Amino acid sequence: MHKRTRVRFAPSPTGPLHIGGVRTALYNYLYAKQNGGDFILRIEDTDFQRFVPGAEEYIIEALSWCGINPDEGVENGKIAVLPSKKHPHAPYRQSGRKDIYRKYAEQLIESGFAYFAFDTPQELERLRSEAEAKGGTFTYNYEIREGMNNSLKMCKEDIKKLISTGDHWVVRFKIPENRIVYMNDMIRGDIEVNSSTLDDKVLWKAADQLPTYHLANIVDDHLMEITDVIRGEEWLPSLPLHYLLYEAFGWQDSRPSFAHLSLLLKPDGKGKLSKRDGDRLGFPVFPLEWRGSQGEISKGYREEGYYPEAFVNLLAFLGWNPGSEKEIFSLKELTEVFSLERVVKSGAKFNPDKAKWYNQEYLRMKETEELAREFLPVLESRGVSKPFEYVVQVVALIKERAYFVNDFWELSDYLFTAPQNYDQSVMAKFRNSETPALMQKISDFISGLEPFDVTQLHDKLQDLIKENEWKTGVVMNTIRLAIVGASKGPGIAEIVVLLGKEECKSRIEKFLKAE
RNA sequence: GGUCGGUUCGUCUAACGGUUAGGACUCAAGAUUUUCAUUCUUGCAAUAGGGGUUCGAUUCCCCUACCGACUACCA
16 A cells, blocks of 8 residues: 655745756656655745745746646645645644744654754854864764763753753754664665764754754654655755654654755856856746846746746756657656656756757747737837737748747847848848849839739749849849848748738838938 | 765767667758748767776776765754
8 A cells, every 4th residue: 555645845935946946846746746646835944044035935936837836835826824624734834833843852852862052153163163274074973962062961950941041052963873874865776874974963943943954854744744855966965864863753664765866057067056146157047037135137937938838848858858769748748757767867057058949849839829929919019010910920930930939029020110221231242223223123013913922922023033134142132131121031922922012112112212 | 174976979868788879959061942040961079087897898896087965053
């Protein structure tokens, strides 16, 4: 009898989610859905110092944009704080669960797995710098804990007194000496670490009455019946501590399975991608645009014009592949083929070019009418109003050359407004004394053409060129220059027919008057 | 420094211990086109180094190098 799969994504609200975080959420979601389980969102806000207003809302909105919808933890777009049938483990924000953690911290002390420590930050800092000066690292562990200012050798009265009079104390976990901790990671296999290399981590802080990540995380995963923990590789060094915590609580039999995902690296090859990278790297690191407290704006994939489907697809392929050569998968398809076994162990650098390619693939899959509808707001902002049918025809002509709908205007502005100026290098090449006579004939030809359609225009224009013994290249490029203003765009016949006789005539007249 | 993880084309990646080491992105060339794109074709380009084990190693083991994470009363 298998337990229902339950996974969680547990970000801390210290800023916007970056693409690595979104990928972690995505893999969790895919794993849950593939196993018919639940994906839970939990906010780990046990560090009020680093709390950033708006971050929580951002996280929820970003996941929603991606189509990664939590089964539990989010109610009507907000973190669930009251227990209900759908959200039995509420609150899902750790700051709302203070009392729970305190109880468990006390339990560990009573059972001898943890102790009170009264060392001042100044004292710890001093020991730390002393150790660093000697080229080592200060480790609060079995070797030195007896000599520190903690409850290990104190009598009950002294402890009680210190606790009641001050709020500078913490609860530390008592890491056992010289024990091999055997662990398993679903991606990396078996790992073992000697507990003597670990330190007595702080589990609870009296100053703010809050647990640290380690305690809150283990307690909540247990209480929320999490079966699989899929998180970033930066947590791998904490895994032995977490194993030991499960053991200390007596929860080793229900301990979740763990998978540590390799990190997303900076393309310039220095370390993991971080929120602070912002737009420095030439591509957004955030799914959605983010406005910082200083009013600074960091770009987002949504605002850049990425489709969420493309974004999710490309993120899925950063560190995972289906083993086939198919690269385009919908979120639903991903839930069917995803597997942790095929997650790559090494870190991946983000490739902006490939990201653009993904969006192009999704853009091409869309119906022309749909793309035209997406283009409408852009046209409106440009003050252009044309019948929808016209916009559809424009989009049909240019969509093959775009990566984003945002590219449409630049690719098609001449189909909405006459060129304001003409490409000078093309002018130099094709504009000469014969141009006026040539273009006058072309203008008359266009005006007189019946029926006025693309094939007719194309064929008859070829005939005209032959009769007059003109050079095709010269004629075509001159027409293009007059009507488009530059050496770009789809076939001349298509453009001319779409613009219509009157517009072409007026553009040619304007062109002949221009310098 | 210590602990842990990692290392296949520039990038993302594939390859029961047996493949001419495959694909995608980028780039280049050619074809198509009146232009720019698109499209099609072709090409460039990799197993970090050294030892083992094996008939045979990208694949397993060891060492070295390099990269990364962690080493907070942050997560």
